[in-house]
Amino acid sequence: MTRALLLLALAVVACAAPLFVYPVLLMTVLCFVVFACSFNLLLGYAGLLCFGHAMFFGGGAYITGYVLKSSSMPVEVGILAGAAAAAALGYVVGLVAVRRSGIQFAMITFAIAQFVYFLLLQASFTGGEDGMQRIPRNALLGMIDVSKSSVFYYVILALTVASIALFYRIVHSPFGEILRAIRDNEARVESLGFKPERFKLIAFVLSAAMAGLAGGMKATVFQFATLTDVSWPVSGEVILMTLLGGLGTLTGPMVGAGIVIVLNDYLAGFGEWSLVAQGAIMLLVIIFLRRGVVGELGAYLNRHQIARKTWISRA
Numbered sequence: 125m126t127r128a129l130l131l132l133a134l135a136v137v138a139c140a141a142p143l144f145v146y147p148v149l150l151m152t153v154l155c156f157v158v159f160a161c162s163f164n165l166l167l168g169y170a171g172l173l174c175f176g177h178a179m180f181f182g183g184g185a186y187i188t189g190y191v192l193k194s195s196s197m198p199v200e201v202g203i204l205a206g207a208a209a210a211a212a213l214g215y216v217v218g219l220v221a222v223r224r225s226g227i228q229f230a231m232i233t234f235a236i237a238q239f240v241y242f243l244l245l246q247a248s249f250t251g252g253e254d255g256m257q258r259i260p261r262n263a264l265l266g267m268i269d270v271s272k273s274s275v276f277y278y279v280i281l282a283l284t285v286a287s288i289a290l291f292y293r294i295v296h297s298p299f300g301e302i303l304r305a306i307r308d309n310e311a312r313v314e315s316l317g318f319k320p321e322r323f324k325l326i327a328f329v330l331s332a333a334m335a336g337l338a339g340g341m342k343a344t345v346f347q348f349a350t351l352t353d354v355s356w357p358v359s360g361e362v363i364l365m366t367l368l369g370g371l372g373t374l375t376g377p378m379v380g381a382g383i384v385i386v387l388n389d390y391l392a393g394f395g396e397w398s399l400v401a402q403g404a405i406m407l408l409v410i411i412f413l414r415r416g417v418v419g420e421l422g423a424y425l426n427r428h429q430i431a432r433k434t435w436i437s438r439a
Contacts, residue, residue: 133385147273154284155342160365160377162334168372171307172328175230176237180210184336185343189259201338210336218328255350370416
């Protein structure tokens with residue numbers, strides 16, 4: 125009952141938020157919530173550190189933009205096309221990368237991401253250093269005008285809710301349990317007859333698809349896609365979001381994404397000092413909040429609950 129009331133309250137707040145907060149800022153937060161959840165699936169549950177996750181995010185953004193600019197497809201088809209393209213790229217990258225683990229996996233994904241970056245830089249349809257401009261928001265379902273940000277916000281909100289529901293279903297399924305087992309002891313999982321590489325590849329593809337979906341959402345929110353979306357700083361930013369919120373938790377990446385995006389918006393006037401602030405935040409999190417904001421809060425509540433039960437039993 126309490127959970128249902130909480131979800132109802134969150135739904136009311138989410139629906140009413142555009143009346144009080146700039147819709148583009150809200151949509152940016154929602155896009156990066158999906159992006160951070162995709163990275164959390166990979167690192168928090170499968171134990172795979174990807175240093176090039178932006179290649180799926182930016183690749184999804186470019187494909188979405190290309191589909192919408194070159195055809196009259198509805199906006200949702202363009203976004204889903206970006207997710208599908210990112211999933212296909214994830215499958216190809218995963219075939220190479222999941223055979224390794226640890227720092228080797230991280231460096232392989234980083235190297236491939238750099239290759240994708242320069243490939244998109246040279247591609248004719250991306251606009252090179254100028255990026256892909258004036259991406260249209262074609263009518264939703266071919267009928268509903270979503271050109272206004274106040275209307276398009278609810279499309280982005282619906283996609284975000286669907287992505288979070290999918291993420292929740294994945295991590296709370298037998299598949300999610302196997303991923304956690306692989307993260308904790310891959311050799312033992314293999315000894316039980318499972319093939320860890322197969323499960324890691326599936327997780328990698330799912331994570332890439334979610335990242336591509338987030339990139340497609342962002343491309344339609346701002347109506348442009350640039351090389352920044354594929355660059356290493358974006359990969360580093362999603363790592364910060366996940367660690368700041370809480371690795372391996374459901375709500376942690378959402379909280380981390382919200383904090384980082386709002387801080388970036390607030391510090392935008394300080395130029396490069398915003399990057400210094402991000403580095404300082406990362407350092408403070410590593411030192412004082414090793415489990416992240418949500419992780420530390422959960423640990424505190426657990427300790428408090430245990431202490432309370434102990435006190436009641438003694439009384």
